[in-house]
Amino acid sequence: MTVNSSSRHLRVAIIGGGPGGLATAIALSKIPNVSVNIYEQATVLREVGAGISIGSNSWNVLELLGVADTLTSGHPTWVILNMNGRSGEELDRREKPRNLEQRAPVRTQRTKLQSALLAHVKPGVIHLSKRLTRMVDKGKEGVELRFEDGSVVTADLVVGADGIRSVVRDTAWPNYEIKFTGTTIWRALLPWDNVKHLDPRFGITGWWHTPTTHVYFSPVGEGLWEIASRAWQDPATHSANKKSWGVPVDNAHVESHFTEYLPAIREALARVPPGGWREFAAFAGPELSQLTAWDNKVVLVGDSSHALSGAFGSGAGFAMEDGWILAQALAYWKNDTGKALPLFDTIRLPYYSRMYAHLSSEADKRAAKLKGLGNPTFDERVRNKIITDGGKDMSWIYKNDIGAIQYNGSKEAHSSPVRCIR
């Protein structure tokens, strides 16, 4: 990118140091006349959770950020299985075409992605123990940010990368509301050696299902193995205590949701060391009609902008793509936020809209199929969870190449011959 000395100087405050905040800081540090600071509430930057999938879309943006070569650990996920958790029947086996010119899709530890991104954030950019509590629109002077420790800063542009429970979003979009979806997730990492003799299929990334629960197993590299298990309960009766995010829970509580599973699966769950489980309650919220607010002084990236509760298993990739596109939009419009933020909206809003539409149509399809079965058996309900008829083409997500986005200045077109954003 050519250095553009005529661009306006911009003070950017990024709230949150997750994948979205870190990627945004890296991307912004590559464009001229921007000073970037990340304000993160944690006292130490530490990822909770277990593993994360890095597919083509995430690799593409990591390449653009210059981070891909730093992320070296992970288990290749060329094959993915879906199984009936009670009978062990294989319901679906997907083999991804191996392309030696591309990086292998991997399941890696979340901490590995975080440290790879952190290695590319310039020193002095991250400020820890900075929990944003208040945000005030100061008109032409910018946005005033107030933190729990009493400190105050002013920025020309605030990037809300503060996750699904975003204070930035809740301040600038005061009517927005997220709700418990009914799904609770328990995640743990344990040594592969502790479980590898239980079933040969445990070495392959895969989901084991009952009608309302699943257990996901995958190696994540470096001798570690991940369990991410989910159970759905009616949110109308189970929402009262659901605030948890990364909270330790005891083994008996987790195991009580998976008593119908094959003995080897139950044994694997029992081998999680005490204190090893973390609980996450999944929340979701409706689609936003704009990702920018306060006269183009506030923008949302990552989970704060699309509260889809981990649907598609690629939210870190989306968050990093947002950060990269935001930086390209600013560079293109020489840091004029009045033009760059609408451009960001033009590119990212339809993408998220398509995700919401996809989830809604899939839910309708499953419900219709189930209705057609009359009084379905356990196995039929399990089979109905898996799309074995090929499903829809999902390359728009998993093969998305954000660097190939093209823009011709119109509201809708993203694929003109003019390649302005790169």
Ligand SMILES: Cc1cc2nc3c(=O)[nH]c(=O)nc-3n(C[C@H](O)[C@H](O)[C@H](O)COP(=O)(O)OP(=O)(O)OC[C@H]3O[C@@H](n4cnc5c(N)ncnc54)[C@H](O)[C@@H]3O)c2cc1C
């Ligand atoms: C069960 C599950 C499995 C998933 N699997 C995958 C996967 O395989 N691949 C994938 O790509 N994605 C996956 N995701 C999604 C992914 O984890 C998220 O989409 C991603 O972490 C979003 O990044 P983010 O930076 O937007 O937000 P977050 O990662 O939530 O980061 C937000 C940051 O903001 C900080 N913060 C919050 N409030 C404040 C405040 N007031 N002041 C200052 N700092 C604040 C937080 O401490 C945190 O560090 C999964 C999600 C779930 C729930």
